[in-house]
Amino acid sequence: MIDDILAAMDRGELIPYLGPDVLALAGASAPPSSPEALVAQLTAAATVPHKIRNNLTAAAQFIENFKHRKTIVAVMTKAFAVDAEPSDFHKWLAARPKLPLLVNAWYDDLLQKALKVRDNWGIAQGASQSEHFGEWVQYYRPDGSNIPGVERIQDGSGAKAPADAPEETLKWSTLLYQPLGGVSPGGNFIVSDSDYVEVLTEIDIQTPIPEAVQSIRRGKSFLFVGCRFANQLERSFARQIMKRSSDRHWAVLPGTPTKNEERFLAEQNIARIDMSVEDFVAKLTAGAAGSPELASIA
Structure with missing residues (x-):
């Protein structure tokens, strides 16, 4: 599976999807x-x-x-x-030459810090309706400046519809998507029951999912690292973000999965990698170092 994952990455067909457990790689100073x-x-x-x-x-x-x-x-x-440095894994991911989309399903900014080595990238963060009513996503350039959405009107009703993505966000070579928001640049946090209710009410019809994410994911495979799928929120977000992607994915899921996790993996055709995050990252990066295609940047 490591070889298959690296091959998909080399083709630009892999979307890393990071969960909170990845922060353990960043040491004691991590959030x-x-x-x-x-x-x-x-x-x-x-x-x-x-x-x-x-x-x-x-x-x-x-x-x-x-x-x-x-x-x-x-x-x-x-x-x-907090003043935490990205882990070697964050930096390794950010240095991949073909990386159209990264998903960080937590609130930290370590991937943002790691992505400073790239050009032509930006951030899309989920936004709380209690603070940004009618705006599901906030867009930011690498310097932290906000890019306003393009307002539009519901057909025939006169009411405002969810804003379209700014055109420049559709042209970024790398998009960092934080569906739960993030501490930086805008301090967006989807964390309370009401935050999730608002998003989950609309997520089946993809309203809260950025246009660029919906476009990039077509035909791509997801690699879940540092995630669990034990509760409904975790599964719902993963299911809707990977919607209409390819039919082959991987998840690093050490230990005995719950019944719900087993059903979710089977439903989404996600191959389980029974390995700790630390061991998986070591094998993945070692495999890249031995790959002719990736040796120069591993």
Whole structure:
């Protein structure tokens, strides 16, 4: 499978999809690398009922309801705006010559830092409807400047429709997509129950998915690293982001998968790699170093 993954990468047909567990590769200075670690920081900053103290989305919703949305944004920003360097794996991915799309399904900015070595790239982040009503995606250039969406009107109704993507975003050679938002540049966070309800209400018809993502993913294979698919939110986002892509994918999923994970992998034709993230990354990068096509940049 390593050879197949590297071959797809060499053809520009692989989309890495990173989850929170990848942050463990960045060392002790990295931001929270799991929902459990993140909810611990939220509940340390605000009192939350005991029964939801370990539930990230419910705890965030409680704080938003009783403390204000600004409290959530402040705590999330503090958790992820840390002085952490990208891991070697982040840097290795960013240096691949054919990398049309990267998905980072967490809130950190380590891939942004790693991508500074590239030209002609940009960022698309999911946005909370409580802060950007009617705007599902925020677009940014590498320097952090925002690119406004192109407004349009619903046919015949006179109401505003979700904004079209700015034309320049469709021309980037590399797009970093953060469906849950991100600490940088705009401090967008999809984290509370209401945030997810808004997105999931529309995601089946692809409204929150950027146009460039929908275009790039056609015929591509996804490589999931540092992700789990144990709960409905994780599966729903992965399913909708990889919609209309190829019929061959991979996921690094160490340990015994849950029944729901097994069903999801079978449903989406995702081959499971039973290996720790650390061991997989070591084998992947070693394989690239031995590949004639990738040797010069491995």
